[in-house]
Amino acid sequence: MRPLPVQFKMKVTDIGNPDYFHKVVDCQWGCPSHTPVPEYIRLIAQERYTEAYMVNWESNVFPGILGRTCDRPCEPVCRRVRTEEKPVAICRLKRVAADHKGDIRPYLPPVPKKKNGKRVALLGAGPASLAVARDLLPLGYEIDMFDRDPAGGGMMRSQIPAFRLPAEVLEEEVDLILDMGVNARFNYEISSMKEMLDMGYDAYFVGTGAPRGRDLDLPGRQESDAHISIGIDWLSSVAFGHIDSISGKVIVMGGGNTAMDCCRTSKRIGAESVTVVVRSAFHVMKASDWEKEEAMDENIPIVNNRPPKEFVHDNGKLKGVVFECVKPVEDENGRLNYVPTGEPDVYMECDHILMAIGQENHCPWIERDVGIEFDKWDCPVLDEVTFQTTHPKVFFGGDSAFGPENIIWASAHAHQAAISIHLMCQGKDVRRDRPPEGINLISQRMGVHEWSYDAEHDPAKRFIVPHANLSKALQNIKVEVELGFDRALGLKEAQRCLNCDIQTVFTDNLCIECDACVDICPMDCITFTDNGEETDLRSRLTAPAENLAQDLYVSGELGTGRVMVKDEDVCLHCGLCAERCPTAAWDMQKSVIHVPQLGTYPE
Amino acid sequence: MTFVAKPEVHHPQLPLNEIGLNRRDYEGLVSTLCAGCGHDSVSAALIQACAELAIPPHRFAKLSGIGCSSKTPNYFLGNSHGFNAVHGRMPSVATGANLANRSLYCIGVSGDGDSASIGIGQFAHIVRRRINMLYIVDNNGTYGLTKGQFSATNDKGSTSKRGVPNLYEPIDLVSMALDIGAGFVARSFSGDKGQLVPLIKAGLMHRGFAFIDVISPCVAFNNHNGSTKSYEFTRSHAASVVAADFVSPHEEITADYGPGEREVVEMPDGSRLHLRKLEEDYDPHDRAGALTYLQQAALDGEVVTGLLYVDSDGTDCHEILDTVDTPLSVLGEAELCPGQAALDGINAGFR
Numbered sequence: 039m040r041p042l043p044v045q046f047k048m049k050v051t052d053i054g055n056p057d058y059f060h061k062v063v064d065c066q067w068g069c070p071s072h073t074p075v076p077e078y079i080r081l082i083a084q085e086r087y088t089e090a091y092m093v094n095w096e097s098n099v100f101p102g103i104l105g106r107t108c109d110r111p112c113e114p115v116c117r118r119v120r121t122e123e124k125p126v127a128i129c130r131l132k133r134v135a136a137d138h139k140g141d142i143r144p145y146l147p148p149v150p151k152k153k154n155g156k157r158v159a160l161l162g163a164g165p166a167s168l169a170v171a172r173d174l175l176p177l178g179y180e181i182d183m184f185d186r187d188p189a190g191g192g193m194m195r196s197q198i199p200a201f202r203l204p205a206e207v208l209e210e211e212v213d214l215i216l217d218m219g220v221n222a223r224f225n226y227e228i229s230s231m232k233e234m235l236d237m238g239y240d241a242y243f244v245g246t247g248a249p250r251g252r253d254l255d256l257p258g259r260q261e262s263d264a265h266i267s268i269g270i271d272w273l274s275s276v277a278f279g280h281i282d283s284i285s286g287k288v289i290v291m292g293g294g295n296t297a298m299d300c301c302r303t304s305k306r307i308g309a310e311s312v313t314v315v316v317r318s319a320f321h322v323m324k325a326s327d328w329e330k331e332e333a334m335d336e337n338i339p340i341v342n343n344r345p346p347k348e349f350v351h352d353n354g355k356l357k358g359v360v361f362e363c364v365k366p367v368e369d370e371n372g373r374l375n376y377v378p379t380g381e382p383d384v385y386m387e388c389d390h391i392l393m394a395i396g397q398e399n400h401c402p403w404i405e406r407d408v409g410i411e412f413d414k415w416d417c418p419v420l421d422e423v424t425f426q427t428t429h430p431k432v433f434f435g436g437d438s439a440f441g442p443e444n445i446i447w448a449s450a451h452a453h454q455a456a457i458s459i460h461l462m463c464q465g466k467d468v469r470r471d472r473p474p475e476g477i478n479l480i481s482q483r484m485g486v487h488e489w490s491y492d493a494e495h496d497p498a499k500r501f502i503v504p505h506a507n508l509s510k511a512l513q514n515i516k517v518e519v520e521l522g523f524d525r526a527l528g529l530k531e532a533q534r535c536l537n538c539d540i541q542t543v544f545t546d547n548l549c550i551e552c553d554a555c556v557d558i559c560p561m562d563c564i565t566f567t568d569n570g571e572e573t574d575l576r577s578r579l580t581a582p583a584e585n586l587a588q589d590l591y592v593s594g595e596l597g598t599g600r601v602m603v604k605d606e607d608v609c610l611h612c613g614l615c616a617e618r619c620p621t622a623a624w625d626m627q628k629s630v631i632h633v634p635q636l637g638t639y640p641e
Numbered sequence: 642m643t644f645v646a647k648p649e650v651h652h653p654q655l656p657l658n659e660i661g662l663n664r665r666d667y668e669g670l671v672s673t674l675c676a677g678c679g680h681d682s683v684s685a686a687l688i689q690a691c692a693e694l695a696i697p698p699h700r701f702a703k704l705s706g707i708g709c710s711s712k713t714p715n716y717f718l719g720n721s722h723g724f725n726a727v728h729g730r731m732p733s734v735a736t737g738a739n740l741a742n743r744s745l746y747c748i749g750v751s752g753d754g755d756s757a758s759i760g761i762g763q764f765a766h767i768v769r770r771r772i773n774m775l776y777i778v779d780n781n782g783t784y785g786l787t788k789g790q791f792s793a794t795n796d797k798g799s800t801s802k803r804g805v806p807n808l809y810e811p812i813d814l815v816s817m818a819l820d821i822g823a824g825f826v827a828r829s830f831s832g833d834k835g836q837l838v839p840l841i842k843a844g845l846m847h848r849g850f851a852f853i854d855v856i857s858p859c860v861a862f863n864n865h866n867g868s869t870k871s872y873e874f875t876r877s878h879a880a881s882v883v884a885a886d887f888v889s890p891h892e893e894i895t896a897d898y899g900p901g902e903r904e905v906v907e908m909p910d911g912s913r914l915h916l917r918k919l920e921e922d923y924d925p926h927d928r929a930g931a932l933t934y935l936q937q938a939a940l941d942g943e944v945v946t947g948l949l950y951v952d953s954d955g956t957d958c959h960e961i962l963d964t965v966d967t968p969l970s971v972l973g974e975a976e977l978c979p980g981q982a983a984l985d986g987i988n989a990g991f992r
Contacts (some may be wrong), residue, residue: 166699296771487644495648552677562652581652620677620860
């Protein structure tokens with residue numbers, strides 16, 4: 039047979055490229071901070087909670103907080119969704135590590151007494167600023183942190199109610215960083231960037247979040263102002279003890295997590311009834327599925343497809359809201375448009391409205407003539423890699439950078455911004471001199487049939503996290519609803535992890551093409567066939583590879599002229615291919631992805 | 642030997658056959674053979690073939706003797722009947738099973754030791770009797786279980802792992818089966834499922850004795866440079882003379898043939914075999930010609946594979962003996978033991 043021309047062949051997969059195997063670890067790839075999830079789950083399975091916690095702490099900075107509040111971008115992409123049904127409860131396992139950890143002090147990075155002479159101002163004391171502080175302190179930077187609130191934590195403190203995030207969990211992780219030597223300037227209302235710049239810091243990091251809640255300018259809005267609150271401001275007042283009750287009938291407008299927190303908080307501090315009204319359809323609501331479920335479990339009705347038209351009042355006393363009835367219609371691009379159903383408008387009585395329809399990053403205190411450019415949406419112009427503004431000394435991160443996101447994004451931004459600040463302060467180029475990504479592959483073979491990881495597949499279904507008694511939880515805003523996995527359940531759930539970071543590594547010149555791996559693979563991932571271009575190759579594998587988001591692993595040419603093609607899509611990482619390989623052409627190797635972060639690369 | 646059990650979970654798009662089972666439902670226990678053993682590929686081919694035929698697993702009877710090959714029935718068709726017989730005595734047990742219940746699909750798996758050495762007498766006679774079964778020999782030319790002595794099918798001049806040559810002429814089971822009346826004779830290679838799976842399906846559907854000699858390399862003792870039963874040697878010396886595509890009764894013909902390129906052989910159950918000649922001079926219906934061709938090819942050092950002989954009007958033992966259509970196993974005592982009067986009648990016939 040004549041060899042195929044090059045353009046009709048897939049290239050040999052470059053497993054030295056850190057991204058190739060990183061993508062196979064779907065959870066780690068999907069996590070903005072690229073936390074090595076399977077690694078910490080294995081540590082939990084070994085009951086090494088402290089180490090599991092530290093793997094998290096290094097990468098995402100707030101394991102205890104995130105283990106309760108993360109938006110979990112890792113879970114929908116978990117391979118288990120594709121091989122079976124439900125993802126591994128990654129987020130709740132993170133909490134297991136936090137809840138059961140021992141003394142972490144011996145593992146913390148030392149902070150030098152002698153400073154390096156560079157001073158950095160962090161504006162805002164939320165997750166982004168705290169994470170920047172944590173990255174820079176061990177390198178000898180002097181850190182001043184400014185925030186208008188009386189305590190650190192930012193939105194983690196002011197907007198996440200205590201029944202989801204107990205104060206002691208929050209304080210432990212915030213204080214851990216503050217105690218590393220942050221000069222905290224709380225109750226400090228930042229009113230002018232010019233003033234800050236005049237203070238002569240070597241670098242500035244703006245992590246002031248997205249503090250402006252959106253409002254709705256509808257008829258009756260001004261008149262009934264006394265009975266309408268902006269959700270995030272109201273939650274903040276509850277968190278700081280300025281508000282401790284709400285009465286009468288409450289309507290929460292909005293479909294995000296803030297709306298869910300508002301309705302559940304209302305129910306706990308005295309509302310007679312609470313209803314969530316959302317202008318859009320249920321399935322497109324921004325709130326995480328589990329937040330919606332928990333609100334509904336607390337018997338809070340969620341009414342969808344009802345955009346508000348008018349606030350009805352009687353001389354300034356709010357009476358209710360008129361809503362239009364619409365239905366979602368999908369257009370040819372798959373986008374939802376809402377068209378009137380023709381039903382008469384709906385009037386809902388209420389005494390109080392909490393408006394949770396979104397929030398914006400908003401920096402009125404930054405003068406527009408200090409060298410920081412803003413775009414047409416009034417957002418700062420940022421380099422997406424370095425987080426540097428057009429002012430070389432000013433960096434952004436967290437919600438203030440690109441708008442509201444989850445805490446995990448704040449720590450991801452912070453790591454990059456901290457690298458930039460460090461490079462800038464050392465007189466290096468913030469773009470060109472960034473440390474590269476890297477990958478190490480380490481064989482997990484311990485003996486003839488022994489692997490250093492638990493290769494066996496556990497078919498167990500996802501375990502359910504126990505909850506506090508509902509009536510007790512609804513009486514006290516401080517009672518945490520989710521109780522978390524105990525050790526035993528945590529161990530069981532940890533077994534569900536497929537260890538996707540233990541990679542199937544193929545060495546083509548060792549292969550004798552005996553087909554043993556093809557025969558044993560439970561998921562039909564492996565094929566020996568003639569090379570071809572990708573679409574063609576995908577169609578003629580042992581099982582057709584239809585998930586284009588998942589790569590094909592293509593080997594070099596083998597003795598027969600064929601190549602080995604592995605579809606990474608549903609590989610269980612069970613190691614049977616390596617186990618059945620007579621020549622060790624297959625090996626199970628742990629991929630350690632080096633995601634650049636200060637402190638992980640020795641200077 | 643594998644200690645990690647094969648997980649039950651399977652590919653989400655694994656297709657179901659006509660009776661609602663997927664390929665994994667035709668598997669057996671996890672193999673305890675050496676990693677890379679050709680026999681595991683033969684088992685995998687059997688699993689695939691049986692699943693594609695959509696025959697319920699409990700309609701199969703698996704029979705074997707002793708040896709690495711004979712362990713394999715444990716590794717496929719976990720929900721079927723099975724009997725692991727004494728060394729070389731599988732043919733007797735298979736004969737009994739088939740006579741007792743002609744409705745079962747009989748699969749015999751044997752090895753070169755089990756069939757060409759200790760069991761060669763039994764092998765010869767089951768071929769002659771044309772028992773309706775598929776008889777597979779996993780042929781690796783070595784006694785793997787006893788650590789690599791030459792077997793009776795090992796080619797003269799082929800060397801052991803340490804380089805010592807074999808001094809004796811080999812027994813070619815394919816020639817022997819052809820010579821004494823098998824109606825379906827094929828040779829294949831464990832590393833070529835594209836060829837082996839349709840042959841297994843055709844062999845199972847053939848009425849009469851179907852024999853497939855499968856070169857199935859022993860990774861531990863006979864996969865070195867001097868071996869003529871290694872993966873590499875077989876791949877570089879195998880020459881397929883007739884390709885057989887199996888088409889089940891309700892299946893559309895999807896393969897694209899030019900005029901005169903194929904011959905259709907009707908099978909008893911309505912399925913068809915499409916034969917494509919890959920070698921101009923070879924006629925798969927000419928028993929004597931096949932024998933000559935095989936002998937010449939062997940002298941040339943070629944391993945002839947494919948469907949080597951098929952007798953479209955094959956008969957089987959039940960037809961020869963003119964037994965009743967109903968399997969004996971479901972006949973009642975009254976039919977099986979008709980009583981003294983009937984016996985007296987038979988005896989009288991001999992006087």
